[in-house]
Amino acid sequence: MNIPKVEDIKIASKILSAILNDTPLIYSYAFSGLFSGNIHIKLESFQKTGSFKIRGLYYKLSKLTKEEKKRGISIAYHKNLAKSISYTSNILNIPNTIIVPESLHSDTDTIKYIERHGSKIIFHGITYRDTVEYAKKIADKNNLIYINPINDPDIIAGYGTIGLEILKEEKSLDTIIVPVKYGMLISGIGIAIKEILPQIDIIGVINEDNHSITENLPPLVRAYIDEIISVEERDIYKAIKLLLEDTKILVEEKGAMPLAALLSGKIKTQNKSIGLIATGGNMALNRLSEILKNTDLKNHKKGL
Incomplete structure (x- = not known):
């Protein structure tokens, strides 16, 4: 690390x-x-x-190159993380895909928030690990930048x-x-x-x-x-x-x-x-x- x-x-x-x-x-x-x-x-x-999550995520995304921002990003869902990514991506004009566990269809407030800020949402998997693996897969398939928020x-x-x-x-x-x-x-x-x-x-x-x-x-x-x-x-x-x-x-x-x-x-x-x-x-x-x-x-x- x-x-x-x-x-x-x-x-x-x-x-x-x-x-x-x-x-x-x-x-x-x-x-x-x-x-x-x-x-x-x-x-x-x-x-x-x-x-506090937006502090780290805004700084991270602000350092992407113009080409990387144009390609877009993918990330696995976590409530505060997702809101920060969506808000930041909207400000910086970065296309973003957030992978959300199937079980969180009911988290309507957060889902509506990130939709309102222009994020693409894909429901997939059961656990956070499932969403991480799928976010990486989506990034590889679509030439996106996978954002790993840990370490x-x-x-x-x-x-x-x-x-x-x-x-x-x-x-x-x-x-x-x-x-x-x-x-x-x-x-x-x-x-x-x-x-x-x-x-x-x-x-x-x-x-x-x-x-x-x-x-x-x-x-x-x-x-x-x-x-x-x-x-x-x-x-x-x-x-x-x-x-x-x-x-x-x-x-x-x-x-x-x-x-x-x-x-x-x-x-x-x-x-x-x-x-x-x-x-x-x-x-x-x-x-x-x-x-x-x-x-x-x-x-x-x-x-x-």
């Missing part, structure tokens, strides 16, 4: 600043009181398309711009907490932060069922991470409800994991200045309703 340098992230920042939002870094009085520290939240849910240095550089934005506003943080799925987001943020202010701790958060993620992180990535902790789903749901009730901010499950890490009690918060990365806010209303209905906050409201 090739990883970018902080200079690459700074280049990405200049390009992205012309088209994307510098998302807010807010100070939460409610959570600062609850955890006896200074809690800041980076709201990537306020980014265009509702998640791409340009995409990591785009994600790293979040770290630069945080440092522009708040250099006194002790810790930044980042959700981890494939490791690209925390890689980019870790590089940006550690190369400038290495004393800031970078902590990754995974779902308790996904311990295999940590085993698959390359050594070059782990060098920028101080710790990885796991959280239970119940704490993730509590975090979603707390954020909505007390800050009026909606985040999806992955975006709530940094707050869930604080609720778990695994991170020292007293007199600490902590940044939480709320990665996105694209949640279906029926899923949100289910979480709100079945989540009890009575043990977590005393400090609010």
Whole structure:
């Protein structure tokens, strides 16, 4: 895996600043009181398309040559990824084909969004792996550029711009907490932060069922991470409800994991200045309703 340098992230920042939002870094009085520290939240849910994904994908696609853009791209579906690819391709006038699992015909909001932005949709397969293999096949057959969103240095550089934005506003943080799925987001943020202010701790958060993620992180990535902790789903749901009730901010499950890490009690918060990365806010209303209905906050409201 090739990883970018902080200079690459700074280049990405200049390009992205012309088209994307510098998302807010807010100070939460409610959570600062609850955890006896200074809690800041980076709201990537306020980014265009509702998640951080567009940072990496816009930067990646902007670097394609004119000939490559004319040929077009193919990519496998993931909800936030698909929205970002569709939005970006529309801006850059790149024909794009998104391979969607057959089971996701019902994801009508996202499907309508990507159709509205001009993407070609092909329903194929059952699993994400099925869609990846078919996206590669379609690319080979039609001379398209297959976009692999995992372990791409340009995409990591785009994600790293979040770290630069945080440092522009708040250099006194002790810790930044980042959700981890494939490791690209925390890689980019870790590089940006550690190369400038290495004393800031970078902590990754995974779902308790996904311990295999940590085993698959390359050594070059782990060098920028101080710790990885796991959280239970119940704490993730509590975090979603707390954020909505007390800050009026909606985040999806992955975006709530940094707050869930604080609720778990695994991170020292007293007199600490902590940044939480709320990665996105694209949640279906029926899923949100289910979480709100079945989540009890009575043990977590005393400090609010």
